[in-house]
Amino acid sequence: MKLGVYGLGRFGAFWAARLADYTDVVAFSRSPKSDIDPRIGLVSEDELADCDAVVLCVAISAMEDVVSRIADRIKPGTLVMDTCSVKVYPVSVMQSSLPETVQILGTHPMFGPDSGRNGIDGLPLVYSPVRISFAADSFYRDLFRKMGLHLVEMTPDDHDKTAAYTQGITHFLGRVLQDLHLEPSPIATLGYSKLLEIIEQTCNDPEQLFLDLQRYNPHTHEMRESLKYSLDRFMTKLKEVTGLPA
Template structure:
């Protein structure tokens, strides 16, 4: 089976390399300066579209640019799989722009080059079944399990609602803490080191990913409001205690 990967950013390169351990993989990037992972063949866009399965590893915000570009090049029966960190938006865009002769599967590998650097065993991948045969869906579910991934099946809306309060809030907190310029300390507790690890992991990802997570997940607005309410409540509690007098009683 010929596998194609569109996009060779941090995640695309990692994903192409992982897939190349099981399949023959071709890859394409609009950026000629992107490095090609070992074991992956770099090709032009038209040749890429000859593959049986095309994984989209482009930015969420570029979906409306990428999909019309590849739509006329796709062969009937091709399976197009997105790997975006949100699911409602890209799956709606795939249904809008891709021809009916093309199959569609939504996935979210909930890991990347940092969390998967020592292997992917036990790491979660979400699958959102859309326009795909049962046979092909089971094939990919079995493959993900075979390489050690923990498959979670859900709808796009179920994914985004949950991800807003897991991935979305993690990236928001990480970027917020980064603005505070936290630094290593010889007095650091395990909790403080965990916070620094959150900053390091989230800020290693492109700024565009952070923006896209907040903009294209329909549930992150509620998450930010809840977070703001929580912070305001804690500050209000502290202010009310302080107004009484000595905090030590």
């Protein structure tokens, strides 16, 4: 089984190296870097499309362009798997753009180079089978379990509803906290240190990921409105108690 990873950005390079522990991996990148795991062979876009499976590690906003670029070159029976942090949008793109003969699997590894730097054993991976044979489904379930991952099977919409109030809110607050220019302190409480950890875990990723999470998850607008309502409610309460402007 040869997996072709499309995209060697920060997450793509990390995920390709983890997959290479268990199977043969090649990769295509428009901007190849010099620090890629030596086990991963760099190939052309055409060669990547000829793999048994193509793992898309691209920005959510790039999904439509990338899928349309490779759709006509994917051979029948190939499995195309996304790794996006939202699921409804990329799955709909794959369903509408890929031939019926191509298998589709939605995944979301719930970790990255920072949260997985000490190992991924026991970490969750969302698994959304869309159009997949019994044999391929069994293979990838077994592969991810061999990697030590905890598979969480969800529909794309259930994923997005949950992720809006887990990953979506975490990245939103991380960017807000970063904008406050918070710094380590000799009198930092454990809670404050955890806030700095949120900044580190979310803001090392490209800002495009944050923007895409908010734009392409249909449930993040509701999350932001709920967050704003709660902030306004407590600001009003403080105004009533202190008499100071909210």
